[in-house]
Amino acid sequence: MNSSRHNLFGSLSRWASSQQENFLTESFARLIEILRDTVPDTFADLISFITNGAVDIAGEQSPEVTISTQVSADDSNYPDLEIKGPDLLIWVEVKDASPMNPDQLARYSKLLEARSVEQKSLVFLSRSTSELPDVPLLAKPLSWTAIAEWLREAEDWDETRAELPVASFVTREFYEFLEEKGMAVEKIGWELIPGVYSLRDLQTMMSETLQTLLSSRIWAAGSHVYTGWGIYGEESSNRTVAYLFVNYGVPEEIRFSVQNELLKEELQHVWEPHDRDSSRRTLDMTSEEVHFLALSSTSQRRVLHDFVESCLDDTTIEQRETGQSKARIESDGTAVD
Numbered sequence: 403m404n405s406s407r408h409n410l411f412g413s414l415s416r417w418a419s420s421q422q423e424n425f426l427t428e429s430f431a432r433l434i435e436i437l438r439d440t441v442p443d444t445f446a447d448l449i450s451f452i453t454n455g456a457v458d459i460a461g462e463q464s465p466e467v468t469i470s471t472q473v474s475a476d477d478s479n480y481p482d483l484e485i486k487g488p489d490l491l492i493w494v495e496v497k498d499a500s501p502m503n504p505d506q507l508a509r510y511s512k513l514l515e516a517r518s519v520e521q522k523s524l525v526f527l528s529r530s531t532s533e534l535p536d537v538p539l540l541a542k543p544l545s546w547t548a549i550a551e552w553l554r555e556a557e558d559w560d561e562t563r564a565e566l567p568v569a570s571f572v573t574r575e576f577y578e579f580l581e582e583k584g585m586a587v588e589k590i591g592w593e594l595i596p597g598v599y600s601l602r603d604l605q606t607m608m609s610e611t612l613q614t615l616l617s618s619r620i621w622a623a624g625s626h627v628y629t630g631w632g633i634y635g636e637e638s639s640n641r642t643v644a645y646l647f648v649n650y651g652v653p654e655e656i657r658f659s660v661q662n663e664l665l666k667e668e669l670q671h672v673w674e675p676h677d678r679d680s681s682r683r684t685l686d687m688t689s690e691e692v693h694f695l696a697l698s699s700t701s702q703r704r705v706l707h708d709f710v711e712s713c714l715d716d717t718t719i720e721q722r723e724t725g726q727s728k729a730r731i732e733s734d735g736t737a738v739d
Contacts, residue, residue, distance in 0.1 A: 410572075411579035412651070416675050424472075426583075427482045427496040430549075431471050433576045434485070438464045440569040444556050449485065449492070451552055453523035454541040457490050475513045479506075490521040497528035498583075504535040511537040529585060550586035553577045582651025584626040601648075605629060607703055608646050608656070611710050617722045623647065630657075633719065644719060646710060656685040656706070658713040669716040683716075685709045 411429050418425040437445040442464035449457050449467075459467070466487050473484040473493075481493035493510055507526060514522050515538055524540045531543035553573055580586040605622075608631055612620045616633065623632040623645060630647025634640060644660040659682040665673060673681035685706070687694035694705055714721055 409578045409582060409651075410575040412582050415579070416677050420678060423482075423496065423498040423500060426498050427471055429576060429579065430496065431469050431483055433572055435469050436569050436572050438467060438469070440566065444569075447556065448552070449490075452494070452525050452527070452541070452544055452549075453492060454544075456523040456539075456541055457492055457521045459487065459490065459521075463487065475510065479509055479513060481510055489519055491517050491519045492523050492525060494525040494527055497526070499529070502526065502528065502532065502534070507535055507540060508537050511539050514539050546580055546583075546585035547587045550577055550580045553580075554586075578651070582627070582649065584650065601629070603699075604648065604656075605631075607699075607706055611703070611707050612646060614707065615711055615714060615721055617720050627651070635719075644717070654686060654688045656687065656709070657682050658684075658710060660713070660717050660719070664717045664719060666716055666718065673716070683709075683713050 415422065415425050415429075434445070434448065437448060443461035445464045445467075446459050446461045449459055467490070468484075468486050470484045470486070471482060472480050475481055475493070482496040483494035485492040485494070491514065493514060495507065495510065507524065511524055514524055522539055524537075525544055526534055526540065527544045527546065527549070529546055531545045531548075534540055534543055554577060556573070577586060609620065609622075612631055612633065618636070619634045620631045621634070621642075623630055623642075628647045628649045630645055632642040633644040633646070635643040643664055644658065646656070646658050648656055657676075659676040659680050660673075661680050662670070665681060670681065673683055676682040685694070686692065692705060694702060697705065711721075
């Protein structure tokens with residue numbers, strides 16, 4: 403389901419950079435609602451899947467089910483996601499990067515046990531399938547990669563039905579959003595081996611370009627979401643003010659992001675928002691104007707150099723003067739969204 407265009411959920415998530423877990427919860431809830439309203443049998447299958455069979459409904463019961471977020475279980479407990487019907491109740495605790503809280507799950511379990519419905523289940527949804535505490539009603543661990551795999555398989559619908567294009571579109575967008583966040587895994591093919599070598603070469607090109615242009619220090623930055631280089635501010639500072647990187651979810655783009663405070667005011671309009679505090683520009687390696695992947699390595703270096711130089715020219719980051727020594731490379735750092 404990879405795509406070179408901007409993803410709907412990914413674009414919107416930049417405006418919720420400090421609330422990624424809540425954004426993920428709301429997005430998943432809206433997807434579930436659309437499946438309920440357009441493909442009720444698929445919605446019923448999803449309910450059975452996430453609860454490991456503990457809750458089983460027929461497709462014709464789907465319209466009676468409501469989906470809510472940040473519900474009040476009592477005065478001090480608020481499950482992230484509630485799926486509720488005439489005789490069913492599911493609470494889902496959603497995690498992105500934050501850890502599991504066993505005491506929280508135990509409280510939810512006790513409160514859920516007291517509810518007078520026949521079918522009920524507690525679900526913990528996170529990046530991993532780590533061992534969960536032994537509490538009643540808690541389904542087996544559920545990972546985002548499992549959700550992504552289920553969505554990929556469930557998306558193979560009969561698209562001649564008029565109501566399916568909306569559900570199909572939103573499902574694909576959410577799947578690609580999970581890919582961008584490193585929450586979806588596809589089969590590893592032979593492309594991996596030459597791809598790793600090409601990525602290594604691109605990282606080298608990026609570091610050489612930055613060292614040529616900058617007087618400030620850079621460091622190798624990366625996470626499960628991206629790989630690239632971070633740029634420190636002043637020579638004596640360890641504060642990162644900009645990044646040159648590739649997002650694994652959009653590998654055809656080389657991105658340069660910078661703190662908004664360092665952008666020249668008269669040029670801010672040509673940059674797009676990256677997150678709440680920074681903006682970015684993008685070099686699309688697949689565009690017909692650039693033909694980056696068809697160029698020789700020498701020409702690729704020149705294109706990358708021109709792109710980075712034009713980005714730096716829009717900022718107040720100090721650039722290298724002819725004859726200065728190369729910037730020193732650091733080897734560790736933190737992640738960029």
